[in-house]
Structure formats: C-alpha cells, structure tokens
Amino acid sequence: MEATENTENPLHALNINQTMGLVMARAGLGKTAILVQLALDCMLMGNKVLHVSIGETVDKAKSWYDDILSLVSDGEKVSQIPEIMRNRMIMTFKETGFSGIKLEERLRDLIEQDIFRPTCMVIDGYDFAADSREALVELRDVLNRLGLRQVWFSAVCHHDDQRRSALGVPAPCHEVDDVFNTVLLIKPEGDTMRLDVLKSDVSGVRPGALLTLDPSTMLIQKTV
Amino acid sequence: MNKDLTKVRNIGISAHIDSGKTTLTERILFYTNRIHATHEVRGKDGVGATMDSMELERERGITIQSAATYCTWKDIDINLIDTPGHVDFTVEVERALRVLDGAVLVLCSVGGVQSQSITVNRQMTRYNVPRLAFINKCDRTGANPVKVTQQLRDKLQLNAHMMQMPIGLENDLAGVIDLVTMQAIYNDGDNGQILRVEDIPANMLDEAKAKREALLEEVSMFSEELMEALLEGGDIDPELIYAAVRKGTLSLEFTPVFMGSAYKNKGVQLLLDGVRAYLPCPTDITNMALDLRNNEAEFPVTNNPDDPLIMLAFKLEDGRYGQLTYVRTYQGKVKKGDTIYNGRTGKKVKVGRLCRMHADEMEEIEECGSGDIMALFGIDCASGDTFTSEDINCSMTSMHIPEPVISLAVIPVDNKAQINMSKALNRFTKEDPTFKSYVDHETGETIISGMGELHLDVYIERMKREYKAEVQVGAPQVAYRETITDRADFNYTHKKQTGGSGQFGRVAGFIEPFAEGDYEFVDQIVGGVIPREFISSCDKGFQKSLEKGLLCGAPVVGIRCAINDGAAHSVDSSDIAFQLAAIGAFKEGYMRAKPVILEPIMKVVVEGPSEFQGGVMGSINQRRGMIIGSSEEGLYTVIEAEVPLSEMFGYSTTLRSLTQGKAEFTMEFASYKSVPKGVSEELIKKYQAEKKNG
Known part of the structure; x- marks a missing residue:
C-alpha cells in the first residue's frame, strides 16, 4: 500500500502536524483506539511511529493495530500490508519501570544505530496521577530532544473526580494542560461517543469543536 | 515407617560450562561415601567423572544429561541432580529445577557471573528455587571471590553474602574461615576428607570480624531474635544465625555464598553443611x-x-x-x-x-x-x-518447554542404519521434549529439530555411537509455498489424436486467490459440455498441478480452480485426457495469475540484557526481520520480531557472539508471507537450474 494522503480522513480535520497531544476518557471508552488511529494515520503517511505501552504486553498493543487496520481496510488482512507495519515499533515498560530518561536511553540506541527513527510517538498508560509535573515536563523535553513531530498521550479520568482546569481538562491532567498543544476528551452521550477538542494550540480546529466516534468500532467518524 | 521429610534435600547443581560443577559433584559423592575414588572430567586416567555417565560426555568433558544420584550427609538424604552447563541443553536444567526444591549455583572464581549463570539464575527465579552460591576454582590464578559475590549482587540482583572467607587464594588457597562459627577450616588427607578446625589466623581476624558483623546485620533482617541478640551484644548462638539465613534463603531474599576449590578438595564439606542448614526440604516448598x-x-x-x-x-x-x-x-x-x-x-x-x-x-x-x-x-x-x-x-503443573529452533535432514546410509535411526529417534524424542523428529512428506527426508546446532550434533553423534546408525546430515531446508495474487482465465484443449486410441479434452474456466483454505474446486459446467464422469478428472488434474508450482517447484496453496466450459469427444475423451487437460489449463492460467513464492515467517523472541538491545535489533533487521516490539523486564529486554525462517540459520551463533552469550532466543512459526522480489528471482533461478540438470 502506498503512502498517500487521504483527504477524507476525519483525523485530518485536527490538522495535527506538529503537536504534543492528549486523549482523555474514563476507563474503557477507547483511548487506545484513538491513539492507534492517530498512529496508523502517521504510518499510512509513511512516518515511523513508536508505540510506547506502559503496563501492557507487546501482543496486546499489536492486536489493537491488527483490529483497527482490519476495520479501516474493510477486512483486508494485515499480513498483506506488512510494509505499513514496518513503520511501527512497540516498546513496553512496566508501570514502575518507565521514565523519560529510560525512554531516551532506549530510543537513542535505536536512532544512533539507524534501526528505527520515529517521527511520531504514542504513549499509552502514562500515570498522570502518580507522576509529578516535573516528570512530565522532563519527558516533554526528552521528546523534543529526540526530534519527534507528534506525540500523543492517553490519560484516564474518573467520573467522581470533578476537578477541571479553566479549559475544562479533567483531573488528573487539570494542572498540566499547558504542557499539551491539543487535548481531546472522549465523552459518551446517549448513543453516540463524542470526541471533544478541549484545547488546540496548533490545529485548525477551534476548541469546542467535536468529532464523533462510531461506538461499535471506536473509529473516528466525522467533524460536526 | 514414613520418612522424616525435614531430612530430605532435593537439590540441583547448575552453572556455566566449565565452572567445575561435575568435579564438585564428584567430590560430594566422594565425601558422602557414594564413590571410593575420584576422577577428573578430563583426567589422565581416562575414567572420567562418575556423573558423566555417557561415553560422549566423558570424551567432550561436558555433561550432556542430568544424572540423578542419591547420597547422605550427616543426618540428611540428598537427591542430587547434576545438570548440563551448555545453553543448548537448558531443558535439562529447567526440568531439573522443576522437580528440585533447592539448588547450588556454581560459579568460577575467575570467570565470575557468566552468560549461562545468568540464564540459570533466571530459570531458578522462574521456578522460585532457593539457592546457594558456590564460588569454585579459588585455587586458580586470578581468583577473586569478593568480586564474584559483588557480581551476584549487580548482575543477578541477588542479595548475596559471603558465609566464608578464603584463607589465601590462587596457589596459596589453604582453607576457609566460617563466618558463622568463626573458625578456620582446612582440608587434610589425600582427598581433603579430614577437616582440621583451628583458630582464625591472627592476621585475618579483624577482617573476619568485620565481615561477620556485616553478615549478621544483613541476616538479622530475617530474624527478630537474632536482631535482639545483636542489640544485646555478647555471644550469638550459631543456631540463631543458621535459622535466619535459612529463612532468608527460603524466601529467596538472601543468597549465602560458599567458596573453595572442588579440584583441590577445599570447602566442599562446608557447602554440604550449607545444603543441610539452608536449603529447603520438600515440606518447605508448595508445589x-x-x-x-x-x-x-x-x-x-x-x-x-x-x-x-x-x-x-x-x-x-x-x-x-x-x-x-x-x-x-x-x-x-x-x-x-x-x-x-x-x-x-x-x-x-x-x-x-x-x-x-x-x-x-x-x-x-x-x-x-x-x-x-x-x-x-x-x-x-x-x-x-x-x-x-x-x-x-x-x-x-506443566513444565516450560522451549520450542525447537533448528532443523536438519538426516539420511541413513543403508537399511540397517534406517532401522537403528528409527529406534534412536524414538528414544530421543521421548527422553527430550525439545528434540523432535518427523518425516517431511515433500522431500521424504527425516527431519530432526532441536535447540541448537550442538544439541542436534550431540544426538547425531549418539545415533552413531549408541545405535550404530550411520547417517548423513543434510543442509537445513525451508518449506516454501507458491500462491497466486490475481484471477486468470484459461481455455485449454488437450488433443492427441494421431493414430491408435486418441485423447481429447477441453477445459475452460478461471483460477483465483482463495483465502479460506489451500484449495477449492468449483464446478460451473452446465449442459454437460464436460460429461459428469470427467469432472472429477479435472479436479484430480488441478490437484496434481498444485503439488509443484511453476516458479520454484513448491506446493501451491490458496487457490480456487473453477471450470465453466469445455468439450469432450465421444470416443477419445477419458479420465487421463481430462486430467492432462486440467494440468495444461492450470499451466496456461497460472503464470498470468501473478504467482508469488511464500516463505515461512517465524515469530522470534530474543531475551537479553538491555545493553544489547540495539545490536540485537540490528541483527534482526539484517535478516529481513520486522521488529514488532520490545519490552523491559528488569535489566533485560525482550524483543519480539518476525523473521523469515531462511534467514534464521546460524542465528544462535550470531546472537551468542553479539551478546557475549548473554541472550537467548526462541522462535515459532507465525505465517507464510511472500518473499521479496530479489529472493524470489534467486529461488526461481535455482529451480530452473535444478530442472535443467535433472
């Protein structure tokens, strides 16, 4: 499959060419699915993506890609498009074993030996509740040093925690929303799943705009 | 009368190759009166060590199979398993660890923590096996038990502490100081069987006291009584120390370190005392x-x-x-x-x-x-x-058995060898779950597969020596496949009507990719243009064509053959005529259906120290591999990748040299994928040349 720009891709409504982004939702609402779609979009455009999964196995992360690629390619077998998969590498860490420095150490090894040079990264499972603002800022600096164009995090918010930032970014990220350029929030509303844009410094989408998700597949559907 | 299980120790001895564990076992058997003379592994007397019961082991000086043995030391019964040291035989180590309650990790005082020690330690951790360390070969030049103890902490992350101190090192190794009893112990007699207990040499007393203090401070974490006794000051009852060390050892939070030289008969009896005092009995372990x-x-x-x-x-x-x-x-x-x-x-x-x-x-x-x-x-x-x-x-609970990673064809030289080889394979596959054999129906060859080149090499040697089965060893083979990627029509007439009984059949239809299985035949004939009795002949003809593809002679899979038109002759049409017509039709359509060669892709998992991550990934990239991901397990990184099988031969050697032998890999079949153009062209060229040469 050739790397072509799909102008109908709803993700492009976000115009996210250079960003540090955050996808938030309550547990089980599809944060990883969104991250994987963002990653696949980058991969289809010919970019290398590093998928960092904290607390999950490589197989689990891989199966997300297989499932979503199968959905977007109308059931075409992932094995038949291995070239796209060469644009992805999964790196997993234990919850207690992850730090910006460790990530930099492992990634530099790959970059310097010209094994894998990612331009995009998704970090799934980062513990915003446990880690300090300093740790996050340090991680952002590491990512900048590594020359990544796009980095997406996921974060779990809780129904019973009502703390919000001025922009409406829920806890535990309410005090670090300034670190991110883009913040998306998945919200169930009746039969639909909304993807609210809470913050967007660099995209063409104004804050407050929303995308919707297909609740059965968690694929991003359209802009409203 | 039922046996007192607290007096039973089921222990294994594991180590890096050449750490001297077979010599150590030999000495243990000697001191426990199981044997009455000792022999060296590569001894001049040509007898070999007792535990190396197989001829080949004696010759090579390595221990290939575990040999279980029983001995008694003081009031305890010890079941001892001597385990192999080479990485290719780790299943032996794993099986031994599965059934044992405790283990002795033997280290060379010069080589220290080496690759196999790391592997063995990881296996012991997997099976929660409490362990003691024995630093052997303290008589060798460069011996440094303090450094090795530090390596146990740094490289294996064990809370390792010396229970003893050497009295002299290298050529001057005279005995050891027991830091629990604070005595100097020397081995006398021709075989070190007489223990001479003396006071600690004056020049070593201060150091011994300091080391004992550090040891007691550490082990007091496992015993409140000992901690209280330490706080109170005065003499400490050695029984309190034994109990605390035992508790720490059983909980895997403490590793007592013993030392000596099995070859020079130093320190072995004290190690046996350690086994008795600190390693678990069957009731200490929950299985x-x-x-x-x-x-x-x-x-x-x-x-x-x-x-x-x-x-x-x-x-x-x-x-x-x-x-x-x-x-x-x-x-x-x-x-x-x-x-x-x-x-x-x-x-x-x-x-x-x-x-x-x-x-x-x-x-x-x-x-x-x-x-x-x-x-x-x-x-x-x-x-x-x-x-x-x-x-x-x-x-x-099932044992962790790694999948075989390498295959070779073995060809018996004559009928007798064939019979003997069957007997040998039957036995080996039963004995060793990592060794497998099967007959490849495509080549008719017997294929053996195992954990590495040396693993297979040893079995081939054993076939020859023990079963007199002379075999030739073929090069490793990869089972390629062919398939089509497009639909193509065919319309072929097989006609041979030049005198005598003729042959006639026309078959028309199409072939197309079939994802749901290897082959499907579809009959869309209407109006009887091909008589019913010849429909199955067409099917047979296609199936024959699938046995050998036209690109590289590999079986064709994932194909649907459909017939929708044709013609027959009232006299000259026959079963064979329609079979040949179908074969011709297949040939006609096949090359237009964009055929490709498929190769087996293996899921490869490499586990090794994180510092080698880049090198390992580089080696996978060089082998046309696709790295799926990597995960961190403490100081180790596990790399998962998909690599063509044809690129994996010799990888164990590459990996060993790349990682100083510290990484291991397993692989299993994942899927078939099409080969890149360059490889495809090479395979086609090779096949054409083979065909030309008959």
Whole structure:
C-alpha cells in the first residue's frame, strides 16, 4: 500500500502536524483506539511511529493495530500490508519501570544505530496521577530532544473526580494542560461517543469543536 | 515407617560450562561415601567423572544429561541432580529445577557471573528455587571471590553474602574461615576428607570480624531474635544465625555464598553443611497440581505419604538397565507391584523395580515415599507425565518447554542404519521434549529439530555411537509455498489424436486467490459440455498441478480452480485426457495469475540484557526481520520480531557472539508471507537450474 494522503480522513480535520497531544476518557471508552488511529494515520503517511505501552504486553498493543487496520481496510488482512507495519515499533515498560530518561536511553540506541527513527510517538498508560509535573515536563523535553513531530498521550479520568482546569481538562491532567498543544476528551452521550477538542494550540480546529466516534468500532467518524 | 521429610534435600547443581560443577559433584559423592575414588572430567586416567555417565560426555568433558544420584550427609538424604552447563541443553536444567526444591549455583572464581549463570539464575527465579552460591576454582590464578559475590549482587540482583572467607587464594588457597562459627577450616588427607578446625589466623581476624558483623546485620533482617541478640551484644548462638539465613534463603531474599576449590578438595564439606542448614526440604516448598476432574483447578500437593500418590516423570533414559523413568513423588508412596495411573494417557501401569540411581549404578529399593526422587523400570511414558493412584486424577503443573529452533535432514546410509535411526529417534524424542523428529512428506527426508546446532550434533553423534546408525546430515531446508495474487482465465484443449486410441479434452474456466483454505474446486459446467464422469478428472488434474508450482517447484496453496466450459469427444475423451487437460489449463492460467513464492515467517523472541538491545535489533533487521516490539523486564529486554525462517540459520551463533552469550532466543512459526522480489528471482533461478540438470 502506498503512502498517500487521504483527504477524507476525519483525523485530518485536527490538522495535527506538529503537536504534543492528549486523549482523555474514563476507563474503557477507547483511548487506545484513538491513539492507534492517530498512529496508523502517521504510518499510512509513511512516518515511523513508536508505540510506547506502559503496563501492557507487546501482543496486546499489536492486536489493537491488527483490529483497527482490519476495520479501516474493510477486512483486508494485515499480513498483506506488512510494509505499513514496518513503520511501527512497540516498546513496553512496566508501570514502575518507565521514565523519560529510560525512554531516551532506549530510543537513542535505536536512532544512533539507524534501526528505527520515529517521527511520531504514542504513549499509552502514562500515570498522570502518580507522576509529578516535573516528570512530565522532563519527558516533554526528552521528546523534543529526540526530534519527534507528534506525540500523543492517553490519560484516564474518573467520573467522581470533578476537578477541571479553566479549559475544562479533567483531573488528573487539570494542572498540566499547558504542557499539551491539543487535548481531546472522549465523552459518551446517549448513543453516540463524542470526541471533544478541549484545547488546540496548533490545529485548525477551534476548541469546542467535536468529532464523533462510531461506538461499535471506536473509529473516528466525522467533524460536526 | 514414613520418612522424616525435614531430612530430605532435593537439590540441583547448575552453572556455566566449565565452572567445575561435575568435579564438585564428584567430590560430594566422594565425601558422602557414594564413590571410593575420584576422577577428573578430563583426567589422565581416562575414567572420567562418575556423573558423566555417557561415553560422549566423558570424551567432550561436558555433561550432556542430568544424572540423578542419591547420597547422605550427616543426618540428611540428598537427591542430587547434576545438570548440563551448555545453553543448548537448558531443558535439562529447567526440568531439573522443576522437580528440585533447592539448588547450588556454581560459579568460577575467575570467570565470575557468566552468560549461562545468568540464564540459570533466571530459570531458578522462574521456578522460585532457593539457592546457594558456590564460588569454585579459588585455587586458580586470578581468583577473586569478593568480586564474584559483588557480581551476584549487580548482575543477578541477588542479595548475596559471603558465609566464608578464603584463607589465601590462587596457589596459596589453604582453607576457609566460617563466618558463622568463626573458625578456620582446612582440608587434610589425600582427598581433603579430614577437616582440621583451628583458630582464625591472627592476621585475618579483624577482617573476619568485620565481615561477620556485616553478615549478621544483613541476616538479622530475617530474624527478630537474632536482631535482639545483636542489640544485646555478647555471644550469638550459631543456631540463631543458621535459622535466619535459612529463612532468608527460603524466601529467596538472601543468597549465602560458599567458596573453595572442588579440584583441590577445599570447602566442599562446608557447602554440604550449607545444603543441610539452608536449603529447603520438600515440606518447605508448595508445589501445585492441576485437578483434571475439576477443570484443571490448581491445588497444593500435601507431601503426606499417606495421601493418594502424585508422582511426576521428569526424565527418561534408555540405558544399560533398560528403560528408566526418573520420578519425583510429591505425595503418597509407591511400592513394587503397585498399580499406578498415567494422567495423560489414562492407562494403568504396574510398577516393577524401583531403584535409587547413583550416576550409572543403581540400588534397588522397595518403596518410594513423598518427596523422593528415584527411577522406575520398564514404564512406558513420556517426559512430563504425571502418575497418580486410582482415586485421584491430576497433573503436575506443566513444565516450560522451549520450542525447537533448528532443523536438519538426516539420511541413513543403508537399511540397517534406517532401522537403528528409527529406534534412536524414538528414544530421543521421548527422553527430550525439545528434540523432535518427523518425516517431511515433500522431500521424504527425516527431519530432526532441536535447540541448537550442538544439541542436534550431540544426538547425531549418539545415533552413531549408541545405535550404530550411520547417517548423513543434510543442509537445513525451508518449506516454501507458491500462491497466486490475481484471477486468470484459461481455455485449454488437450488433443492427441494421431493414430491408435486418441485423447481429447477441453477445459475452460478461471483460477483465483482463495483465502479460506489451500484449495477449492468449483464446478460451473452446465449442459454437460464436460460429461459428469470427467469432472472429477479435472479436479484430480488441478490437484496434481498444485503439488509443484511453476516458479520454484513448491506446493501451491490458496487457490480456487473453477471450470465453466469445455468439450469432450465421444470416443477419445477419458479420465487421463481430462486430467492432462486440467494440468495444461492450470499451466496456461497460472503464470498470468501473478504467482508469488511464500516463505515461512517465524515469530522470534530474543531475551537479553538491555545493553544489547540495539545490536540485537540490528541483527534482526539484517535478516529481513520486522521488529514488532520490545519490552523491559528488569535489566533485560525482550524483543519480539518476525523473521523469515531462511534467514534464521546460524542465528544462535550470531546472537551468542553479539551478546557475549548473554541472550537467548526462541522462535515459532507465525505465517507464510511472500518473499521479496530479489529472493524470489534467486529461488526461481535455482529451480530452473535444478530442472535443467535433472
């Protein structure tokens, strides 16, 4: 499959060419699915993506890609498009074993030996509740040093925690929303799943705009 | 009378190759009066060490198979398993660890923590095996037990502490200081069998006191009594220290370090005292079994000899006494003449002779009780089978068996060799779950597969020596496939009407990719243009075509052949005519259907120290591999990748040299994928050349 720009891709409504982004939702609402779609979009455009999964196995992360690629390619077998998969590498860490420095150490090894040079990264499972603002800022600096164009995090918010930032970014990220350029929030509303844009410094989408998700597949559907 | 299980130690001795564990075992057997003379592994007397019972082991100076043996030290019974040191035989180590309660990790005082020590330590951790460390070869130039103890902490992350101090090192090694009893112990007599206990040399006393203090401070974490005694000051009862060290060792939070030189007969008896004092007895360990009558629910075995029998066969050997099955009894007991059940096959087995093994000599016994390790005669089973008494049906938790990673074709030179080879393979595959053999139906060759080149090499040698099976070894083969990627029509007439009985058949239709299986035949003939009796002939013709593809001669898979038109002749059409017509039709359509060659892709998992991550990934990239991901496990990184099988030959050697032998890999079949253009062209060229040369 050739790397072509799909102008109908709803993700492009976000115009996210250079960003540090955050996808938030309550547990089980599809944060990883969104991250994987963002990653696949980058991969289809010919970019290398590093998928960092904290607390999950490589197989689990891989199966997300297989499932979503199968959905977007109308059931075409992932094995038949291995070239796209060469644009992805999964790196997993234990919850207690992850730090910006460790990530930099492992990634530099790959970059310097010209094994894998990612331009995009998704970090799934980062513990915003446990880690300090300093740790996050340090991680952002590491990512900048590594020359990544796009980095997406996921974060779990809780129904019973009502703390919000001025922009409406829920806890535990309410005090670090300034670190991110883009913040998306998945919200169930009746039969639909909304993807609210809470913050967007660099995209063409104004804050407050929303995308919707297909609740059965968690694929991003359209802009409203 | 039931045996006192607190007086039983089931232990293994594991180490890096050439750390001297076989010599150590030899000395243990000597000091426990099981043997009456000692021999060196590569000794000039040509006898070889007692535990190396196989001829090949004696010749190579490495231990290939575990040999279980029994001995007694003071008031305890020790079942000792000497395990192999080479990475290719890790299944032996793993099986030994599965049935043992404790282990001695032998290290070379010069080489320190080496690759195999890391692997073995990881395996011990996997099976929660409490361990002692024995730093051997303290008589060698460059010996440094302090450095090795530090390596145990740094590289293996063990809370390792010296229980002793060497008195002199290298050529001056005279004995050791026991930091618990604060005595200097020397070995006298021709074989070091006489222990001479003296006061600590004055020049070493301060250092010994400091080391003892540090040791007591550490082990007091495991005993409040000891901590109180330390706070109170005064003399400390050694029993308090033994109890604290034992507690720390059993909880895997402490690793006592012993030292000496087995070769020079130094320190071995003190190690045996350590085994007695610190390693667990069967009741200290909780082993779990699976209840096969209750959806494989896990339950702990009781160790009670009066409960129903649960016994695991962990090793088979076909030696000079016939078929021997090494078993570990987890609860209950078994006597000569008892009927026991094999949980896997459901078959009843009558117990014949029972014996305790001492390397390759045996001692017959009447009964085997809970916690014991011994051998049964003439039992037909596979390694890993669980035997129980009639009233329960359970299985011991499965053992971690790595999948074979390398295959070779073996060709017997004559008929006699063929018969002997079959016998040998039958035995080897039963004995060793990582060694497999099968007949490749495409090439008709017998393929053997195992854990590495040396692994297979040893079995080939054993076939020759023990079974007189002379075999030639072929190059490793990869099973390629072909398939099509597009639909193509065909319309082919087979016509041979030049006198005599003629042949006529016309077949038209199409071939197309078929994702759901290897092959499908579709009959869309209407109006009887091909008579019904010849439809199956067309199917047969296509199937024959699939046996050898036109690109590289590999079987064709994933194809649908449909016929929708044709013609027949009232006299000249026949079964063979339509078969040949279908073969011609296939040839006509195949090359237009954009055929491709498929190759087996393996899922490869490499586990090694994180510092080698880049190098390992680079080696995978060089082999046309696709890295799926990497995950971190402490100081280790596990790299998962998909790599073509054809690129994996020799990888174990590459990986070893790339990682100083510190990484391991396993691989298993993942899928078939099309080969890149360059490789495809090469395979086609090779096939064409082979065809040309007949």
